[in-house]
Amino acid sequence: MDKERIARELIGIVGSDGVATDPGELRVYETDGLTIFKAMPDIVVLPRSAEQVAGVVKVCHRERIPFVARGAGTGLSGGALPVDGGILIGLNRMNRVLDIDYENQRAVVEPGLVNVWLTNALAPRGYYYSPDPASQTACSIGGNVAENSGGPRTPKYGVTTNHVLGLEVVLPDGDIVNFGGRTLDPLGYDLTGIFVGSEGTFGIATKVIVRIMRTPEAVKTLMGVFETIEDASNTVSEIVGQGIVPAAIEMMDNNSIQAVEKGVAAGYPLDAVAVLLVEVDGPKEEVEALVGPIIEVCKANHVREVRVAKDENERLLLWKGRKAAFAAMGQISPEYYVQDSVIPRTKLPPVMKLIGELSQKYGLRVANVFHAGDGNLHPLILYNSANEGELRKAEEMGAEIVKACVEMGGSLTGEHGIGLEKRDFMPLMFNDDDLEAMRKIKKVFDPDGLLNPGKIFPAAMRGGEVGPAGQREALDKVLRRA
């Protein structure tokens, strides 16, 4: 592409402070939350409105330039990487709350809005936005829509798709369209539903209509300290088996506890093999009634200590530990590589055992900190890339975990997405016909394949490999294992 000419045209659309071409400035965009992959865009554009996004996209479409949207860049599957170069459209300047309608329980926001800002805006009136990824102080709602993000509160309240009712989208040809709206059951195909979780490959969301909810009257958080992972896992199953639907059930193993305690001192016992955080919320009487049975289940499963947070400060501190867990890994390892597979909840004990065995086999430590209530694992494989071959080993080990989870009836990813990282694992779950159906829906939105190329579909399906050579090599190695 004629970079200078295109850049000039883009400046005409978004202004000179909204276009970057200088390699120094572009570097910020060469990776996302998964730092092992890198790819540089040719140009970065920072629009301020849907019309500007549409203007930029029209240029891409006319010139057949590949392009990709980026929110906050916290994604963990390389989703926002411009693997074919081209134009990266950063949405962080479109970060307003456009409308809050308490009576109809809806809010309309721009895609670049940071997740937690919405809840902050709603809190004074006693409302909140439920999906709460651990990255919520940084990640954008547009990124959440693209990844169908989850978070600790999903066992009771569901993931992003259950809370998004409508979208304004700039299609890859520059048309601005509306899907869904503020009311339920829009006519025709559920285009909002299929868009959520499309990982930035269908269009650029420029407006998001979400459901907002009344803040629960009461909330209680319990910490259970366990001597074995098995006891903790059985506790999870039995709580649910009692007919209790906790808002959250999170598990952390000893390596995670070590890191968290060094990082933020959340008050988890350093010698615990596993800690469970269980949160129940709802009307006061309901919450009161649930605490007792949960404690009983913990006791029946040999809990060493069970503590109910006595006030809001203690409760927040327990959660701070969980939410800061990824960041705290720096305390015990220079780097980590996180997997995100899901298993049926009943498979927790065998899969945790397997992860332990793989850790021995590869000689790499693993910290497990995950959404136990819905079987969504997050094994953080600790490595140091300064040690020759260690990253490679971490990736191989990750691949073995993913493969095992799928074989146990699970899924490749519960919330982080396929992106670039796991695209070649897709055939583990889906055959050619399944993938062809997905490809058809991709064609519905992006017939020219310009938007976020190189993601989701296995390399073999794409006709020719893309991306920087080093990255390809890493992927190949993982693949041979898978």
Next chain:
Amino acid sequence: MSDLVGADHIVAGPGAARYVVDSKLARAVVFPGSVEEVSTTMAFASAEGLKVVPRGSGTKMALGGIPDRVDLVVVLSRLNGVVDYEPADMTATFRAGSLLKEAQAVLGRNGQFIGLDPPYADLATLGGILATNSSGPRRLRYGASRDLVIAIRVVHADGKVTKGGAKVVKNVTGYDMNKLYIGSLGTLGIIVEATFRLHPMPAVERTCLASLDSVDAARDVVARILDSPLVPFAVELLNPEASRRVAEQAGLPWPKARCGLAVAIGSIRPEAVDAQLETVRRLCREAGAAEGHVLDGQVHDAFWRATRDFALGDGLQVVLKASVLLTKVADAVRVGEEVAAKQGLRLGVVSEAGSGIIRYHLTGEAASDERFRQGVAEAVNRLRAFAQEAEGNVVVLDAPPEVKSRVDVWGLAEKALPFMRRPKAEFDPQRILNPGRFVGGI
């Protein structure tokens, strides 16, 4: 066709009359007994260019536009039963021809259920419920099909069988194909299997049923309930006609000409239910509602069954469904009453006030057939105009073909159509599946 599914499982001629679709008689009705047979049937149909109408129990065959042509009706009822069910994982997979009722019976043994309670829930098949995105009062708490289905298997127009989603409660591997097929009225493929996330059945469920002298009085109470920390699983507003009939079926007395407001609470603990009900009663009292009944046990179940399956008596009937903003529900009921009175129609309204979904049941009373059709057409237009202002829509759920030929049963805005056609063009370019029945004649 006999070779494909066996001669015993195919009906043609007079025997097919039971399966007419909007009075169109199919050349044959097939009852495939396996996914493979559905697949070979579709491969045959697309090779021969036959138009196919998939069917479950037939409770919602009146939904949708009049089909362009009906060559084959593919009845899924033989394709039933559990595929897999692990109670501790709270997920279960069923073949699409299973009755919801049968599925609930299997799950109920473990105190679990699928959080769906659409109209005619005792007759409807899972496949039919998903294809029509049918929902009921419990939606407020449990969501609709799109929130409950985690994996799906579909036979495409050309006979290919594909799956989407995964049998785990949380999953983002690939596109969320479930969403595409749910509510698509079988125009993109035939759903042959679905996996659901399950919920525990609350040990105790009770309902406060209050009577109000007008729908307007309900507006304030509903708003206050929704703006409170209460967590009802259903909030239903019924007009006087519907209240009277539902109360009668539940064996309850009902004061004349009063609306009913039902607020249902469930929990694993009775004390938690009663505490919330007390708050509901207080809110109702403050809004001037007459002291409500508290429904429990069999009366409770009978009340909700009657609400869910609400129908007016015999004669010509039309059912409309509106979706509007929560703040517009009471107005939507009122506008319905006005237009029904003007057209001389009898109207029963059941509305999911916490979800913004309203069902209007219309019958002709003494009106001639022609007068009835005319009145319904007027009602649809009036309600659609109202719903559009309330950012929603009105769909004709159930009507005879003579009515359907006069109104657009969907009412999708012209400008949304070109994009809507694209999935159909990719998935069923020959227009084999249900041609003409979906929005915009898709």
